[in-house]
Amino acid sequence: MDALISQYIDPYYLRILMLIGINIILALGLNLITGVTGQLSMGHAGFMSIGAYTSAILSMQMGSPFFLSLLAGAMVAAFFGFLIGIPTLRLEGDYLAMVTIGFAEIIRVFFLNFEPGGKAVGLSGIPQNTTFVLVWTLVIIIIILNAKLLSSRIGRAFYAIRENEIAAEASGINSTRLKVLAFTAGSFLAGLGGGLYAHYMYFIRPQDFAFMKSIELLNMVVLGGMGSIPGTILGSVILTLLPEMLRIVAEYRLLFYGALLVILMIFRPNGLLGDVRVYDIKKKLQGKKVGLWQSSN
Amino acid sequence: MAVLQLEEITMEFGGLRALDLVDIKVEEQQIYGIIGPNGAGKTTLFNIITGIYLPTGGKVIFKDCLLNKMHPWDVARQGIGRTFQNIRLFNKLSVLDNVRVGSHGVSKSGFFGSMLGLPSSRREEKMIVEKAEHLLELVGLGEKKLEYADNLAYGEQRRLEIARAMALNPSLLLLDEPAAGMNSTEKVELMDLIWKIRNEMQLTIILVEHDMNLVMNICEQIAVLDYGRKIADGPPEVVKNDERVIQSYLGAEA
Ligand SMILES: Nc1ncnc2c1ncn2[C@@H]1O[C@H](COP(=O)(O)OP(=O)(O)O)[C@@H](O)[C@H]1O
Numbered sequence: 001m002d003a004l005i006s007q008y009i010d011p012y013y014l015r016i017l018m019l020i021g022i023n024i025i026l027a028l029g030l031n032l033i034t035g036v037t038g039q040l041s042m043g044h045a046g047f048m049s050i051g052a053y054t055s056a057i058l059s060m061q062m063g064s065p066f067f068l069s070l071l072a073g074a075m076v077a078a079f080f081g082f083l084i085g086i087p088t089l090r091l092e093g094d095y096l097a098m099v100t101i102g103f104a105e106i107i108r109v110f111f112l113n114f115e116p117g118g119k120a121v122g123l124s125g126i127p128q129n130t131t132f133v134l135v136w137t138l139v140i141i142i143i144i145l146n147a148k149l150l151s152s153r154i155g156r157a158f159y160a161i162r163e164n165e166i167a168a169e170a171s172g173i174n175s176t177r178l179k180v181l182a183f184t185a186g187s188f189l190a191g192l193g194g195g196l197y198a199h200y201m202y203f204i205r206p207q208d209f210a211f212m213k214s215i216e217l218l219n220m221v222v223l224g225g226m227g228s229i230p231g232t233i234l235g236s237v238i239l240t241l242l243p244e245m246l247r248i249v250a251e252y253r254l255l256f257y258g259a260l261l262v263i264l265m266i267f268r269p270n271g272l273l274g275d276v277r278v279y280d281i282k283k284k285l286q287g288k289k290v291g292l293w294q295s296s297n
Numbered sequence: 298m299a300v301l302q303l304e305e306i307t308m309e310f311g312g313l314r315a316l317d318l319v320d321i322k323v324e325e326q327q328i329y330g331i332i333g334p335n336g337a338g339k340t341t342l343f344n345i346i347t348g349i350y351l352p353t354g355g356k357v358i359f360k361d362c363l364l365n366k367m368h369p370w371d372v373a374r375q376g377i378g379r380t381f382q383n384i385r386l387f388n389k390l391s392v393l394d395n396v397r398v399g400s401h402g403v404s405k406s407g408f409f410g411s412m413l414g415l416p417s418s419r420r421e422e423k424m425i426v427e428k429a430e431h432l433l434e435l436v437g438l439g440e441k442k443l444e445y446a447d448n449l450a451y452g453e454q455r456r457l458e459i460a461r462a463m464a465l466n467p468s469l470l471l472l473d474e475p476a477a478g479m480n481s482t483e484k485v486e487l488m489d490l491i492w493k494i495r496n497e498m499q500l501t502i503i504l505v506e507h508d509m510n511l512v513m514n515i516c517e518q519i520a521v522l523d524y525g526r527k528i529a530d531g532p533p534e535v536v537k538n539d540e541r542v543i544q545s546y547l548g549a550e551a
């Protein structure tokens with residue numbers, strides 16, 4: 001299957017499709033934390049790097065099979081998400097954002113000095129096991145599981161915490177526990193995305209997972225729509241394609257991401273699709289039809 | 298045996314004593330009114346019962362169980378539902394989902410069960426939806442179940458809060474100024490609703506309300522708070538004619 005695909009799709013487009021898939025996985029993880037549960041995390045790339053390094057080191061130095069490396073990377077990232085989540089998720093808004101930035105920086109500095117990770121030079125020669133079929137199979141599975149989760153009792157509780165924490169608690173929701181759960185699940189996906197990334201790129205360095213990467217992922221969630229799965233996918237696609245297509249965006253990334261966030265906060269704080277529902281569109285269309293019919297009479 | 302017993306509840310915010318040695322005893326299936334001027338400490342009392350505030354002193358006893366120091370979600374799971382004076386809905390969730398969230402404390406499906414759609418989770422979900430739809434019919438919002446909560450009118454939002462609190466199958470329901478902002482027709486409907494809920498579901502209701510007509514009509518027992526102190530309690534006829542109550546509260550309004 002993969003052989004077939006690489007025969008028919010141009011390597012340049014194939015690469016973009018791979019990156020889109022990996023970014024969707026990463027962004028869906030962040031969407032659980034920030035979009036759905038409303039806990040602003042600006043250090044998602046830190047958890048991604050834990051997954052990337054853990055899985056790469058396991059594959060290269062312990063000879064572990066690829067799937068085991070991937071899973072281990074995701075689990076270790078989830079474990080750190082859990083550990084960090086317990087003390088920090090009591091913090092609100094800006095404080096939580098700062099702590100997550102700090103945590104991601106600590107991880108980066110750790111890998112800068114980590115002998116088995118090749119320090120500043122990074123790791124190269126990671127087996128290129130991540131295939132197109134694997135990435136997109138995982139994307140589909142993760143989208144389905146995400147959709148099921150978000151329409152369930154636990155998913156609704158996540159949204160309720162974002163919407164009104166006091167009212168959520170009065171409904172019997174243990175907000176501390178559920179925030180840690182969202183953070184752990186989101187970090188798992190970050191670690192999984194990191195592992196896929198490492199085994200696709202062949203080569204990773206600490207700076208691949210710096211603050212800029214966290215902001216890029218945050219932008220995908222915010223642009224597409226906080227808490228919306230289609231929105232997050234749309235955001236990931238747009239923000240993976242844009243820097244590829246417009247050199248200017250790639251060169252002024254920081255400026256671009258900053259401006260994008262500010263513009264969204266002013267004009268569409270819920271993102272492109274964050275509060276768009278089929279029900280409302282239908283209602284609007286029906287309303288229009290009635291309007292036309294009336295005016296023609 | 299009282300369902301809820303507050304013993305010498307005291308609450309201080311910095312130097313301010315918002316509640317001062319308040320004793321209240323609510324019997325099974327009573328509709329109990331708490332009245333008093335703005336700032337008397339009524340909402341603070343609700344926040345103490347529901348675990349949002351830890352009282353500086355005193356005891357909250359619910360069905361023989363000490364509630365002090367319990368987390369709000371644990372209090373809710375004991376069977377205490379509430380509404381909020383300043384409406385607190387999940388604005389960007391549908392009306393139906395607001396009520397579904399209300400069932401959280403009395404349902405069980407976990408993370409993996411939910412995600413994998415296990416049969417037990419699906420069965421539970423079906424019951425949650427049925428209950429939510431029934432409650433929405435009860436409060437007259439059946440038609441609006443797919444709207445976003447923040448698209449509802451003010452009076453509808455207050456009724457939605459009641460439906461959400463009822464989804465917890467509470468044995469005690471706390472209503473903080475449920476008639477605020479309602480017109481007189483809505484108020485009459487609200488009174489009917491409160492009666493109906495109490496009688497059909499056999500629960501106890503504590504009501505904070507400014508509308509004297511509503512309170513005197515519907516409550517079987519009333520406590521009057523003034524500057525954090527309870528200055529009177531008893532059935533409506535007694536409270537209505539109490540010297541101190543007339544002086545500090547009813548008189549001021551007339
Ligand atoms: N969290 C708080 N911090 C400081 N003061 C508070 C707090 N909550 C209530 N108060 C004060 O306690 C008093 C009682 O308030 P409240 O219970 O809201 O009155 P009511 O509901 O009877 O109008 C008021 O003086 C109010 O300012």
Ligand SMILES: [Mg+2]
Pocket residue numbers: 339340341382
């Ligand atoms: Mg009040």
